[in-house]
Amino acid sequence: MSNLKPDSVIACLDCPDHVQAVLEASMWASTRLQAPIGLLHSVPSLQQKAAVNYSGCLNIDDENMLLEQFTTKEHLSNCELKSQGKLLLHQATTYCEQQRKKLKTYTLHRHENLNESIDYVDDKAQLIIIGHNVTCKATLSQLVRVSHCPILVTHAPFLPPTTALFAFDNSPTSHKLLNWLCKTSLVRALTVHIVMIGKDNSENCDALREAYARLKQAGIKSKKALLDCRDVTAALHYYQNENDIGLLMTGAFGQSRIRTLLQGSDTKKLLGSTKTPYLLFPKA
Template identity: 30%
Template structure:
């Protein structure tokens, strides 16, 4: 995250994660001294075409039917707008009740990915729930839009998957030595977010070859940034090793790069990012 005073943007909807999204976004805004903005996005889906009743209805009947359909769509749109305003007001009151400054509130129309791309220049960090409205009970599933949003953005994305109870004191930085992960280290050292936290730098290897030099270099970069660093080199399946370490060490947030491999490789072998999002029991901060 850069040092400019761009927004911490919280995407809210009617899902059970919305309150937690607001709480995490408020906490993040305080840690990096950035303004908080609340976004509710309305996606308008085309109504299904009515059955062709031209053989059963006269001209007047068809015109009346079309008029009623237009009025129905207008009422539906108005209802969605009012529901969204109520969600934004609820989120605003939640922020104020916790001592936060009055956040800017915004309602946009269209696909969420398109809205976020349009706003990207003013976003410092995006905070979203792991699943949206209507998918709350689909545990171990990633929201239908989440992957497209993460891929479209060139900003860090915090994926929230649990209530905000206490601020995390430990974060785990997943590191594999790639160019993308080294770039991630630079982003970490430049952000005030990590100051004062216990940062666990974790690498998982699939064989017994030592990774000491790589890990020492990475830890040195973080320590030069004034961070409290604990290094760990693990072996085995990457996803399982990271999730086990998170649970054993009481890690409150996982920091990692997102979608570092080609789409073809991910099609063949599956996406590590999606698996971590689906199975992690703590929020993930995805660096882009």
Template identity: 30%
Template sequence: MTEQVMATIDGSTFSEGVCDYSAWASQALGAPLTFLHVVDNHPQTAEADLSGNIGLGSREHLLDELSRLDEQRAKVAQEQGRLMLKAAKERAIEDGVSDPATRQRNGTLVETLEELQEEMRLLVIGKRGETADQDSGHLGSNLERVVRTLHRPILMVPHTFKRPEAVMIAFDGSKTTRKGVEMLAKSPLFEGVPVHVVIVGAETGDNRSQLDWALKTLRDGGIDAEGAIRAGEVEATLRAYQEEQGIDLLVMGAYGHSRIRQLLVGSTTTEMLRRASVPILLLR
């Protein structure tokens, strides 16, 4: 089975960014591109409750009506999804992708992606979905669940595409981030793009040794790499470095026990992801 770039499309304003970033990634990786739309046909519980405390015959009639409405809503959602997939495919072709595929599935987004993850080389997803589109202070709940469930690289993208010209990897010497450095060294995704390796912590011999390893690994892979060790609070230090160096894509590990990877642990979403104006590539 050919691993592909898979991009989730919905009715949110992030879908244009998803289209353009996935088209870029597909071409850079030389991997097929598939757009996915998931129709979530969960029961409309609140509406069913409207039938309470009325005569039995009327209640049965109302339930029949609600059932028909649900069926109509499902058909409308499927047709809307087909139109969105058609538009995404056309946009990707304009971006230079030769033959993007489209898929529509019924179910929940998280369960569907979990089923399909063996087919993924990279998942591209918007920062928020259509139901959370206006809430700029929070991540979409779907994104949090997807990150916790999948074991594939996930590229979280903003509204507007900008071709990456400087990449930063938040590095802590952990197994996940070392694997990330090795992946970047071999991947064509950032070919010709400088990669900054940043360790947040004290200038110690161990940190310097970890940084030297990361830089050598990247440079051996033909990557233009530079590095820094910065003391301070993790999120604020990384954001300051990002702004200082004009970083337009951040790579980081999703989970773990280190200070950097604790950013995604717990029920509270982090400032790093909430405030992100650039894409974040999350590694597992």
């Protein structure tokens, strides 16, 4: 029987370099969403069983010696992989309890790759949080593309944002993201900059004005900007840097396959270049 709790924040503990950052981001999101944290660790039994060095990934000393014992081997058996995962999950639980005692956490130890694990939690989770450097064979963009749940990608260290940039393009996905932002408590305390990259014409101005009004009506402190620029990625990064914005939010992979093949994906470019937490909303 599954112990997956509905509307959880799922913390993907797949990469040693990002375990603490993922936990910090999960605690930040959990507090705002008033949701439990599901600590997810995937153990794909069919992949190469190389030892992964999780020792020292958290400021917990009681079991680091045991974790270090696993990293002295080049490869681990299925039983050793399972034990390593259990130790990591116990450390992650302890870390969360030490940081914020009122947070509710539970563990999900999956014996499958991260793709399959995300598919398992996808329909019931409220938010999935993953480190920028994933250890599974699938690329980060592939993981994001198949998800039906919002995904927050974080670098290390995680810095709690006070401002957010919402890249609005008047597409069905961006309107779906707009509806979500108006309802969720995740960004309620943030200043949201709604930014549109496109021609300064009446159609774009009207669409941006209406979206901005929706955010204001929802009680979200907001600013708006229309930038006439061909390079979407460069324009968003420039605006984000100029305004010192700590969180980027866009729809995920909204372009057609043909356009992506010919011009490349803005989502993939942003995933590769952004240095702040990046929230991606599933395609409508």
